[in-house]
């Protein structure tokens with residue numbers, strides 16, 4: 004599979020220099036980019052990989068009988084190998100290219116809708132992103148299965164007692180996030196998978212937020228599906244991955260049909276091709292797959308324990324300053340959380356907070372974060388959310404709170 008990678012020592016300034024956009028200014032103020040849960044910025048090597056592909060070997064993959072097509076296919080498939088190594092897939096056949104987490108979940112849900120029966124149950128959680136909720140609502144609607152929602156507590160942690168109690172012999176599929184995008188809560192994925200497997204349920208992990216913050220070993224986690232996006236992992240938009248256990252994918256109904264996903268076709272019928280192509284009908288997003296492969300290569304070369312320690316320092320500092328900030332309430336205080344500080348201010352609506360921070364060069368996100376039911380559960384219309392990535396600094400966390408003081412003065 005992938006080449007052996009030498010780990011680089013973690014130096015946040017050296018990392019930052021690899022991201023051209025981080026030296027941008029907003030109205031003469033240095034950009035402080037704290038919207039990483041929405042999308043991450045891209046290192047120069049990823050940008051270069053995209054340019055290089057289009058400059059030197061753009062062609063359609065798998066079907067050409069010429070040099071460019073060979074080279075494009077080779078790069079595209081090498082990128083798949085990089086992903087397979089990254090998540091410790093048992094085989095490259097388990098790595099399906101998709102347009103992102105949303106499409107990855109939809110592929111599983113469209114297939115599941117054909118496999119589920121009336122009386123079956125699908126278990127999700129109160130902390131889902133809409134991508135892992137609406138999708139299952141639809142699959143249940145189509146199949147007659149029942150959607151069951153596991154509660155969370157006031158801190159934004161999953162109620163593990165309820166999770167265990169809700170699992171039963173009717174539970175056919177369990178879907179939950181690795182990390183909550185709105186709260187930063189890290190779920191005990193391995194434990195949840197074990198419990199779901201004890202009732203023979205399929206398990207899908209929404210890894211959109213987990214993949215960039217913790218090492219992911221899909222075999223060790225014990226899930227059947229793990230979904231993630233390139234753009235939240237320093238790669239391009241419009242590309243993502245569905246990892247699926249081969250034995251499960253082999254039985255899973257296909258979703259889209261067309262070219263590339265078949266073995267043979269007559270006017271009457273078609274026989275599906277092998278994995279992973281069976282789930283990749285049509286011309287894929289070749290350039291961005293190559294770009295995502297490069298992003299993962301770049302990310303894999305970092306010293307992950309050092310990255311995690313740095314990110315821990317960022318969230319700890321942010322939490323400490325938030326707790327000391329009068330009139331600020333943190334939304335989501337799980338014991339195990341990464342990368343996300345969601346909050347509300349007494350003085351202002353989150354949208355106003357976001358607007359006034361932007362005037363100071365600070366980019367955060369405000370609103371319900373595609374988790375509208377979760378906001379309702381926590382009794383807030385929405386939050387202001389600062390989300391951190393490995394290139395953020397403690398100084399930037401400080402800048403957020405200095406700017407928030409000004410916001411408070413303006414709104415108060």
Ligand code: PLP
Nearest residue numbers: 103104105132134184209211232
């Ligand atoms: N799941 C979670 C937890 C997310 O945070 C997101 C995006 O914010 C998604 C799913 C959807 O990802 P994408 O928009 O890349 O498909």
